Amino acid sequence: MDERDHRTPGMREDAEEEVRRLLEEAGPRPGAPETELASITETARAAWRQAVERRTGRSRRRAWTIALAAVLTLGVGLAAWWALRSPGAPAVGRLEASSGEVRLDDSAELPTAGRELRAGAVLTTGGASTPEAGRAALRLAQGATLRLDAGTRVRLVTPGRIELERGAIYADTGTGGDHRALAVETPLGVALDVGTRFVVRLGDEEPGLRVQVREGRVALQRGGETLVTGAGYELVVRADGSTDAHAIDPYGDPWRWVLEAAAPFDIEGRTLGELLDVASRELGWTVRFEPPSLADGSRTVVLHGTTGDLALDRAILALLPGAGLRGDLADRVLTIRANGG
Amino acid sequence: MPPTVAVDPLPAGPRSGEGSLAVVYPTEHAEDLALVERMLDGDERAFEVFGERYSRALWRFAVSRLAGDRERAAEIVQTAMVKALSKIETYRGEASLLTWLCACCRNEVLMHFRSRRRAPEEVELGEGIEPAAGVSVASPIDGEAALLTRERALRVHLVLDTLPADSARALEWKYVENLSVREIAARLERSEKSVESLLARSRDAFRRRWDAFTEPGS
Numbered sequence: 340m341d342e343r344d345h346r347t348p349g350m351r352e353d354a355e356e357e358v359r360r361l362l363e364e365a366g367p368r369p370g371a372p373e374t375e376l377a378s379i380t381e382t383a384r385a386a387w388r389q390a391v392e393r394r395t396g397r398s399r400r401r402a403w404t405i406a407l408a409a410v411l412t413l414g415v416g417l418a419a420w421w422a423l424r425s426p427g428a429p430a431v432g433r434l435e436a437s438s439g440e441v442r443l444d445d446s447a448e449l450p451t452a453g454r455e456l457r458a459g460a461v462l463t464t465g466g467a468s469t470p471e472a473g474r475a476a477l478r479l480a481q482g483a484t485l486r487l488d489a490g491t492r493v494r495l496v497t498p499g500r501i502e503l504e505r506g507a508i509y510a511d512t513g514t515g516g517d518h519r520a521l522a523v524e525t526p527l528g529v530a531l532d533v534g535t536r537f538v539v540r541l542g543d544e545e546p547g548l549r550v551q552v553r554e555g556r557v558a559l560q561r562g563g564e565t566l567v568t569g570a571g572y573e574l575v576v577r578a579d580g581s582t583d584a585h586a587i588d589p590y591g592d593p594w595r596w597v598l599e600a601a602a603p604f605d606i607e608g609r610t611l612g613e614l615l616d617v618a619s620r621e622l623g624w625t626v627r628f629e630p631p632s633l634a635d636g637s638r639t640v641v642l643h644g645t646t647g648d649l650a651l652d653r654a655i656l657a658l659l660p661g662a663g664l665r666g667d668l669a670d671r672v673l674t675i676r677a678n679g680g
Numbered sequence: 681m682p683p684t685v686a687v688d689p690l691p692a693g694p695r696s697g698e699g700s701l702a703v704v705y706p707t708e709h710a711e712d713l714a715l716v717e718r719m720l721d722g723d724e725r726a727f728e729v730f731g732e733r734y735s736r737a738l739w740r741f742a743v744s745r746l747a748g749d750r751e752r753a754a755e756i757v758q759t760a761m762v763k764a765l766s767k768i769e770t771y772r773g774e775a776s777l778l779t780w781l782c783a784c785c786r787n788e789v790l791m792h793f794r795s796r797r798r799a800p801e802e803v804e805l806g807e808g809i810e811p812a813a814g815v816s817v818a819s820p821i822d823g824e825a826a827l828l829t830r831e832r833a834l835r836v837h838l839v840l841d842t843l844p845a846d847s848a849r850a851l852e853w854k855y856v857e858n859l860s861v862r863e864i865a866a867r868l869e870r871s872e873k874s875v876e877s878l879l880a881r882s883r884d885a886f887r888r889r890w891d892a893f894t895e896p897g898s
Contacts, residue, residue, distance in 0.1 A: 358883050361890070362855035364829065365836035368848075371736045375754045379739070380731035382758050386765035387730075391722040394769060531762065558762050565759045565766075 385531035436602035439473035440465030466490020474600035486600040507540035528561030546578040553589040590623030612638030712777035737841035776892040847882035
């Protein structure tokens with residue numbers, strides 16, 4: 340032993356020798372997959388937040404019980420109900436864009452983009468049973484974005500907890516340091532994200548729950564069971580409780596509504612590189628410049644104007660000639676060359 | 681058992697429930713209970729510590745029970761962690777948190793094998809099978825001893841995983857690689873004095889956690 344190595348006060352020498360012996364016998368620890376472990380911790384983070392919320396909820400319930408016993412009036416419960424919807428309830432997000440029929444708290448008034456959404460808010464998009472279909476894009480206070488397909492009804496409980504009553508939501512919760520945990524509660528289970536982009540859909544014609552994962556992983560809790568599914572897979576929970584998982588195309592036609600429900604991308608003052616990054620993320624495109632050196636000057640081109648009603652894919656192909664470029668799209672690979680080159 | 685006030689073992693950081701640590705716990709696992717209490721208070725830093733301490737240890741535990749299947753181990757640990765955190769409020773400190781989490785993980789491993797309707801793969805040398813040249817066959821007693829040694833090594837590694845990274849590394853460098861304090865100080869870019877102090881604290885922490893993890897019933 341190193342002569343200058345301090346002995347812990349109160350620790351006998353034989354105890355120290357035992358530490359030495361145990362470590363010597365055990366040898367070095369084999370390496371562990373650190374990236375995988377970080378991902379595991381992110382999954383756990385969502386479950387932990389739920390545990391915290393459960394406790395907070397219980398504390399609140401205990402407080403209510405005491406209050407009710409003291410006051411002996413039903414008005415207290417009513418006041419709590421109103422408080423949740425009053426302007427004093429905490430903001431949980433903001434409506435970024437909507438199209439068609441989108442209602443807030445079943446009000447006849449249609450909310451406009453920019454409208455602040457408070458805890459307890461219920462958003463409903465028009466579907467097959469209403470005169471007009473609707474879609475909406477929201478940004479939650481913790482940073483995640485949500486898109487609501489037609490025929491959807493959700494309740495925003497907190498910025499990290501959403502209740503899906505019917506229809507489908509697409510969630511983009513970011514990755515790495517930008518990740519924001521989100522729990523989507525449904526009658527058939529709770530989907531916990533793992534820094535990911537995914538759709539949770541409650542079937543209407545075909546009762547059941549579908550969790551489709553574009554990126555990352557999602558853990559679905561139901562009863563005492565946890566099912567984990569990853570990018571490029573769909574997990575199906577049928578109404579009878581049986582489950583199934585199969586591979587899907589995470590950028591195929593069934594995802595088209597996700598793009599259509601997105602808030603419009605404002606190109607004014609943004610660079611072509613930023614727009615191409617959005618395309619990679621939203622459309623699954625791989626962008627290549629030929630020759631690769633063409634990227635240096637092209638990605639920094641600053642864009643002006645608007646793309647109007649053009650969808651993102653068409654908007655990009657329409658914008659490139661203005662920058663002296665042309666794009667050829669095949670199998671989700673966009674190859675950009677100098678115009679005339 | 682006389683109760684005592686838990687010592688907050690966590691580095692200073694933002695916390696949501698300031699003052700909520702004045703909780704009385706049984707002595708043995710006060711540190712673990714304090715961590716869980718802070719997590720349930722919504723303390724982000726406490727959760728970070730939980731992830732750092734236990735994700736690696738659980739993965740190592742799962743790999744050891746799955747004949748080295750690292751991919752399957754990651755899936756099982758993910759499920760075990762989510763389930764454990766879903767009921768973290770039920771942790772009462774009857775055993776160390778590492779023991780409690782390993783029990784959750786062990787259940788998941790068993791469920792995995794049950795779902796595949798087969799027992800874990802085990803390699804045995806049957807009677808009448810001649811060993812290859814240069815390979816000696818251990819007697820059953822030797823085999824049991826080797827198994828116990830492997831299990832003890834695993835437990836040492838799990839306990840090291842639950843220590844702060846610098847503490848675990850310092851102990852390994854000192855006792856596994858036999859580095860001097862000066863060499864460890866150079867690696868950690870610290871003074872020799874601070875490494876001496878780190879080693880003393882780390883041995884103490886290791887010993888406490890080892891005792892908690894290997895106590896009867898764990």
